[in-house]
Amino acid sequence: MITIDNVSKAFGGLQAVQGVSFEVTQGSITGLIGPNGAGKSTLFNMVAGLFPPDTGRITLDGTDITGLPPHKLFHMGLVRTFQIPHEFSRMTVRENLMVVPPGQSGENLFNAWLRWGRVRREDGRVLDRVEEVLAFLQIDHLADELAGNLSGGQKKLLDLGRAMMTDAKAVLLDEPGAGVNRTLLGKIREAIQRLNTEQGYTFCVIEHDMDLISALCEPVYVMANGALIASGTMDELRQNEQVREAYLGGGMSGQAGAQ
Ligand code: ADP
Ligand code: MG
Secondary structure, three states, X not given: OXXXXXXXXXXXXXXXXXXXXXXXXXXXXXXXXXXXXXXXXXXXXXXXXXXXXXXXXXXXXXXXXXXXXXXXXXXXXXXXXXXXXXXXXXXXXXXXXXXXXXXXXXXXXXXXXXXXXXXXXXXXXXXXXXHHHHHHOOOHHHOOOEHHHOOHHHHHHHHHHHHHOOOOOEEEEEOOOOOOOHHHHHHHHHHHHHHHHHHOOEEEEEOOEHHHHXXXXXXXXXXXXXXXXXXXXXXXXHOOHHHHHHXXXXXXXXXXXXX
16 A cells, blocks of 8 residues: 655765665555664655655555655555654643544644644544543553653553544554563554554554564565665564674564664
């Protein structure tokens, strides 16, 4: 559903992404791995419309979305979460979910967030969905907690919850496991899996935790130095000498060496 075709991006003299092509097929949980500085987040930023690629083309369900800004993509059902969660710290968890209403046509995401007061007064649909999402992610007990008081892992769950409040078809997750303890990582992993199988979400996941990638992702793409160097199942990639050298090193399970 998302095709990335020969996309490149330079920052000054630095070629952050060079000629990368791959697909995120509908219904997949596609993995993207590689050492720090490989260009993974830059690629996500281009797909998510934070800045356009220098060259290349990106399509969503056949529609050219190259260079479209995030709020346009949001209305087309493409959302991303960030390596560092962007929750509103002085609002409660429940309020954070309410400010991402589904399909407020004609409004951009930022306005939609700012207009939460109106959303709150809307019909019960948004509120029902909020309770559903809280229960699904097993964070109902945190509903009235200020988001700023959550642990790193709980913030990641809230971030996923906010993606669930949109009409997302495809969700880009940038390191959902970063800085998260094992228990919460298990929850995040389960949430991604269930959102995929039970609710039809497509994911593209950047992550250093190879257990999570192995358990969830197929196919997995590997980037190094701005280029795509391999793709396949995690089992295949573990046998790939180039991938082992570039990234996996000696540690074949758990956190990959490069951080
Ligand atoms: P990854 O997510 O794989 O760790 P990034 O995409 O963040 O890698 O970074 C790829 C390269 O691009 C790095 O060398 C990084 O320093 C550089 N880079 C990323 N974003 C910017 C930016 N906004 N301005 C300048 N250089 C950047
Ligand atoms: Mg990154």
